[in-house]
Amino acid sequence: xxxxxxxxxxxxxxxxxxxxxxxxxxxxxxxxxxxxxxxxxxxxxxxxxxxxxxxxxxxxxxxxxxxxxxxxxxxxxxxxxxxxxxxxxxxxxxxxxxxxxxxxxxxxxxxxxxxxxxxxxxxxxxxxxxxxxxxxxxxxxxxxxxxxxxxxxxxxxxxxxxxxxxxxxxxxxxxxxxxxxxxxxxxxxxxxxxxxxxxxxxxxxxxxxxxxxxxxxxxxxxxxxxxxxxxxxxxxxxxxxxxxxxxxxxxxxxxxxxxxxxxxxxxxxxxxxxxxxxxxxxxxxxxxxxxxxx
Numbered sequence: 192x193x194x195x196x197x198x199x200x201x202x203x204x205x206x207x208x209x210x211x212x213x214x215x216x217x218x219x220x221x222x223x224x225x226x227x228x229x230x231x232x233x234x235x236x237x238x239x240x241x242x243x244x245x246x247x248x249x250x251x252x253x254x255x256x257x258x259x260x261x262x263x264x265x266x267x268x269x270x271x272x273x274x275x276x277x278x279x280x281x282x283x284x285x286x287x288x289x290x291x292x293x294x295x296x297x298x299x300x301x302x303x304x305x306x307x308x309x310x311x312x313x314x315x316x317x318x319x320x321x322x323x324x325x326x327x328x329x330x331x332x333x334x335x336x337x338x339x340x341x342x343x344x345x346x347x348x349x350x351x352x353x354x355x356x357x358x359x360x361x362x363x364x365x366x367x368x369x370x371x372x373x374x375x376x377x378x379x380x381x382x383x384x385x386x387x388x389x390x391x392x393x394x395x396x397x398x399x400x401x402x403x404x405x406x407x408x409x410x411x412x413x414x415x416x417x418x419x420x421x422x423x424x425x426x427x428x429x430x431x432x433x434x435x436x437x438x439x440x441x442x443x444x445x446x447x448x449x450x451x452x453x454x455x456x457x458x459x460x461x462x463x464x465x466x467x468x469x470x471x472x473x474x475x476x477x478x479x480x481x482x483x484x485x
Contacts, residue, residue: 199224200232200334202354209347216345223341227255227334231326233279234289239316241289244279244323249315256311259326259333262431264306266328269444270435275407277301277308279325284410285401293397298410327403331356332388332430339426358386358426367453367469370418377461378453378471386426390433391418392457404437413437417457422468423450 195206195217206212206220230239230253239250266274284299286292302308302322309324310317318324326333335351339358342348350359357365362383366376370391380387392412396402402412419441421432432450435441442464445452451467461471 200228200331200353201234202331204338204354205350205352206338206342207349207352208345209349212345216342219341220338223337224334227330227337231255231324231330233323233325236289240279240324240326243316243318244321247318247321249317252311252314252316255333255337256316258427259329260309260311262329262427263326266431266435266444267305269440269447270438271440272303272408273406273438273440274328274434275301275303275305276324276326276328277305277322278405278407278410279323281405281407281410282325282403283323285405285412286397287395287401287403295398295401300410301407303408328434329427329431332386332426332428335386335426335430356386356388356426356430360384367420367471368418370455377455378469380420380422380453381468381470382422385422385424386429387420387422388426388429388433389418389420390430390437393417404434406438415456417455419452419454421445421450421452423448 193208193211195212197204232238233240235241263276278301281299281301284296286295308319308322331353335353335356335358339351349361350357359382365380365382365387367378367380369375369377370393390404392402392404404413405411406413416437419433419436421429423429428448429450432445432448432452435444436452436454445464451464453461453463453467453469455461463469463471
């Protein structure tokens with residue numbers, strides 16, 4: 192089957208279709224991704240968020256801002272402040288900066304009252320003081336949805352996959368990669384006309400126990416959960432839930448949004464929602480319970 196594979200926003204994309212995509216379709220997708228990256232990437236010095244991070248001020252409201260920042264506000268409430276889009280400087284402080292220095296410094300909590308700094312209402316996005324946004328908790332999922340919708344008029348599209356954030360139009364079995372052994376899986380998810388998004392502390396990790404999933408209240412990486420998977424109607428919501436599941440309140444946030452989920456702890460336990468369309472297994476058996484040791 193034709194598979195268009197390319198790299199963008201720091202990950203590998205795969206678009207699965209019945210027929211090869213023509214150059215005009217590929218150009219549309221490339222332009223969409225470039226526009227999103229030029230707006231939201233904190234790794235680009237020419238991006239909108241980098242400019243606002245340097246000087247604050249206002250800009251024309253980007254089309255993705257209301258959906259993403261509304262979702263962030265809900266995430267902040269659900270996790271008691273652990274998820275916050277101003278965590279960018281916290282990541283920079285630990286070495287995950289635009290230069291990828293990977294030289295950790297003093298942990299830096301994010302500003303807790305971020306909605307008093309960032310405002311978004313037609314026609315403007317406003318940042319009252321220089322503050323760098325990071326939309327990593329759900330931005331890739333949002334972009335997967337945008338690409339998926341852009342391909343709505345293209346016959347034969349089966350799936351859009353951006354480094355494990357996946358949205359499909361048909362039945363698909365998806366392996367849940369073991370966070371500590373990429374050659375193994377802790378189970379399989381069955382999805383149809385849905386999205387599944389994953390997050391793991393073993394991706395984008397460096398130094399001694401440092402990784403990209405931070406608690407915004409402390410500026411430190413999370414320690415309890417190693418990997419999460421979320422299954423929902425769209426990728427942005429699934430991506431947001433996959434982030435929330437690293438914190439207290441994540442399971443309730445998932446239930447409010449009709450998202451099924453699985454997560455694995457750093458000491459090898461797996462948990463999942465009651466109606467999750469999954470098979471969780473270990474050598475020698477399958478389990479129907481909500482928690483087990485792997």
